[in-house]
Amino acid sequence: MKRIAIVEDEAAIRENYKEVLQQQGYSVQAYANRPTALQAFTTRLPDLAIIDIGLENEIDGGFALCQSLRAMSSSLPIIFLTARDSDFDTVCGLRLGADDYLSKDVSFPHLIARLAALFRRSELQNSASLMENLIEHGNLTIDVNRIQVYWKQQPIELTVTEFWMVHALAKHPGHVRSRQALMQDAKIYVDDSTITSHVKRIRKKFIAQDDSFDCIDTVYGMGYRWDNQG
């Protein structure tokens, strides 16, 4: 049974999530603040951690906890689940090594899907399964099973949301995907400008690998398109 830790200071939310996850068959430990969570984690690491950023009297307690967890394990999947939805916080959280950043608007099915995806990836990384489900377009290779994207054979570290967005774009190269479609594909429900900033981040990650990357095309007012010609 997978062990999930929830660090959340709001009792009602904590209990709600805990119950839902338990119903899904996970073993859930809930902590109200950073010190108790950290104490428990030093004893035993969970298989996945869901962390709120603001924890009781610590405004950025979640960030600190994320850092400590990352220090303990580099492979432990970490999700931020928070009310804070500014760009700055999202970027911050993802930079600190979180695997995903979800706003509290997220619905239960969505959350569960994310969890499942993360678990699948970590499992795949651990097992040497070669069952391939690959999409290849020129320099781009998408391994859906491993939730991994390669550009010119080099892996690119994308968050799950970003992965699904790239996946949605590259599945049908040359087709314009509207923001709404991307949202559905990435299974997130945010406003348009968040999609824009996600696309920007994806571009940056590719460009960091390859200066000449120019495959994600903006179709003004309509959406984005994967363009193999570059």
Add this chain to the structure above:
Amino acid sequence: MLHLPIGLRTKVAILSLFLLCLPWLGYQYVWEMEKYLRHGQEKTLEGTTQALATALHERPKLFDKQASFLSQVEQGRDLYAYPLAGPIQLDGKLGDWSSYRHRALHYGEHHQLFSADETKPLKVDFTHMVGKYAGYLYGFFEVTDPNVVYRGTNSLRIDNNDHLAIATLAPDGKFRRYIVATIRDGWISAFELPENPKLRAPVTPEIKIQGKWLKTDKGYNVELRIPLEMVGSKLGFAVIDVNDRKSRQVEAIVGTSSTDDVENLGTVLVPSPEIESIIKGMSHNSSRIWVVDKHGRVLAKSGDIHTSTNVWAQTTKEQQDDSYWGRFKRDYLHPFYYRILTTPPKDFVDSLKDSTVLEGSHIRRALSGRLGSTWRLTPDGKAVVLAAASPIWIDDTVMGVVVAEETTHGIRTLRNKALEKLFNVILTVMSMGTLALFFFASSISSRIRKLRDEAEQAIDSQGRIKQAIVGSKVRDEIGDLSRSFASIVSRLGQYTHYLENMSSRLSHELRTPVAVVRSSLEHLALQELSPSHQKYVDRAQEGVSRLNMILNNMSEATRLEEALTHAEVDLFPLSKVVSGCMQGYQITYPKQRFQVDICQDPLSMHGVPEYIAQLMDKLIANAIEFNQAGSAIEVKLSAKGKMAILSIYNQGPALPDNMSEQIFESMVSVRHQQTQDKPHLGLGLYIARLIAEFHHGSISAKDRVIDGKHLGVEFTIRLPINLI
């Protein structure tokens, strides 16, 4: 009360005009000073005359007794020997006298002493004057006599022909008579008559009387000289006319005075050499000095009023100043000053230059025994002459008057110097004062203007703080004002910041409870519920999702504001973005008709294309919402100069009155309550405005009204474009 738009600087400049009072005061002061100087000069001059009079008191010898005791002198009878400038050549030609001719007197009928036949007209008359030079008394007679009868060559008689009779009371007190008669032109022969006036003979030649007789067209000229020691204070001349060579009877006698009788003899005034020698000592004095007798006739004179500058002027002589300041003064300031000031002229007309008789209130006053002085203007008006007179006493009688004259040039020079200095000082003080005031006012007004500009720039038209005011460190009232402005703006800034963060904080704070409600509702939804319960859960979920949308809207604006602060700006084609958006809307809203007119130029501009698309989203959403069903939305993009103009028009209800600006404000919504099926926070147009302003553009909304009929609402966005 007038409220003229006058700046501080101008006001100070006007106030500093009061500095102009300074030269006026100075001028008044110098005038006052000049008055005192004049008074001083008057007193000094009176002192001079008094000193000279003192030297002449009680010296009767100096004065001509005979004339001095006359109650009045008669011109023509009482002669005056003019001092001559040089010797006269005794040649009978009167050229030597030309410069004195105006003094000569004409003797005619009024001076006729005797006539043989009263009925016959007088045939003889003459012009005469006497002068004095180097111990001689010179005289000339220009006689008009149509018939000149000379003395017969063999005649012993000297008086039965044309002749000149001279009578004088010699200094030794004896009455002497002479006759000048010649037998031909040439050197004259003078003869002394016996003492007894009745007798005409015997005669003795008198060789001391020298001269020449010269016949002229009109008659004859006699030019002669007599040693002064032979001439007393009384003197008379008479011309005796004889016309008949046969009878040789005297027909007429014309003369200055009767030569027969000592009592009837006229006087002669010979300017006194003794007095002259006394006042000669005064010629070193700066003034012109006259000594006149009690009849005002000039006894002696020294000095020249033209060359004489006076005590006052001498002290003010300055050396040539060759410094820069000196040259500047000479070349620029003095020409300017002397437009106002007058330089005392060197050449003025002196009416008294060769006077023999002086008159005036000062002399009359002196003759009455008191000091007197008077000011007079020269006839050409160029100079003012000060004259002072003081009496000369001999035995309680005023025998004469010492007159001293000076021009006021010295004082005027002195006054001019004083005014020059005064003007220099005043110019310096005024220019420095005005400059200082001007700079002071400038600094004050520039500080106030700076403060005004800062205050204006601190808050934009929407009342948001654009930049803080930095309080001045100067510890004065303006500094205080600036500091209080700074604190007001900073307090206002804090408040505005609080307000601006209101929606983001609210959305953040509400998100957690909403999450609680939502997650709980989801739990409920997962459970098996009876349809009656399910209904309420669905309603609750609908409410929560609406609440969630509100929160998203709220954070959208906040997030956009945040994102705009560190947005990366690219160069992109505006028309491509707009046309792309329009294609998207035609897909998104298949039921809506769009009428699109986009200009062919790319209209490249700096900015973020996603934001422009977002702006379009908001405006189109707004237009669709208000659009009348069935009508088209018109979208037009054109370029005008450096601006791209995007207008979006929909047929719909008019904008509320006076709200065309406010609709772009945050949290302002003007929808009718009943039409509301979706939550509206009035953030759409606010976001549109944020984006337009981020791109240095503007957004406005106005009703389209044609012929007073409302047709719809048009939104216009102006964005700056790059002209390549």
